[in-house]
Amino acid sequence: MRLGATLLVLVLVVVLGWGAGLLLWTQSRIEHVDALSEAANTPGxxxxxxxxxxxxxxxxxxxxxxxxxxxxxxxxxxxxxxxxxxxxxxxxxxxxxxxxxxxxxxxxxxxxxxxxxxxxxxxxxxxxxxxxxxxxxxxxxxxx
Missing domain, CATH: 3.30.420.590 (Nucleotidyltransferase; domain 5)
Known part of the structure; x- marks a missing residue:
């Protein structure tokens, strides 16, 4: 039982770490441009x-x-x-x-x-x- 819980925690740490790393990597590859105006918002x-x-x-x-x-x-x-x-x-x-x-x-x-x-x-x-x-x-x- 203890081995199963440890294995589950290890898998969760690897999956969450991979997801966070992927998110940080994709954000670093995107060039953000200040292009939006200050126009009044429309619905949607x-x-x-x-x-x-x-x-x-x-x-x-x-x-x-x-x-x-x-x-x-x-x-x-x-x-x-x-x-x-x-x-x-x-x-x-x-x-x-x-x-x-x-x-x-x-x-x-x-x-x-x-x-x-x-x-x-x-x-x-x-x-x-x-x-x-x-x-x-x-x-x-x-x-x-």
Whole structure:
């Protein structure tokens, strides 16, 4: 009986230690960006998901355009009632970018990074972005 209890405690310590180590490792691999605005909250939870052509600091200039761009922009909204909606925002959608004027949506990221993209999407959709997730090209390459 005593051997079984000791073995059970040992297994619990190993499993919990592995889980905590995995959590710390994954958190260390995530780059946190201060992109959210101070806009008034809207009901539900909204995620802005952006796929950028960023390659870990390298400049992408094959077509002469400087800076990173977002080619994939999606909004995931979980309504208070429990329904979730995933909406793709076409990168070429003409929007009013705060402080810049009328441009394509993905230009907001090129002009001001994640904070300006969040502000532009909030202004365009009327939803407050609660979470921002960005996947760069180098992240996709590492997965593949």
């Amino acid at each position: 939870t909204t995620y802005l998901i952006a796929g950028s052509d960023s390659r870990g600091g390298e400049t992408v200039d094959s077509d002469g355009t400087e800076g990173a761009r977002t080619d994939t922009i999606m909004l995931l909204h979980k309504a208070p009632g429990g329904n979730s909606y995933l909406i793709s925002l076409p990168r070429d959608t003409l929007v009013d970018i705060p402080g810049k004027g009328g441009y394509k949506l993905n230009a907001a990221y090129a002009f001001g990074g994640a904070p300006l993209l969040v502000e532009t999407v909030e202004q365009f959709t009327g939803l407050t972005v609660d979470h921002y997730v960005e996947v760069g090209f180098d992240g996709v390459a590492q997965v593949v």
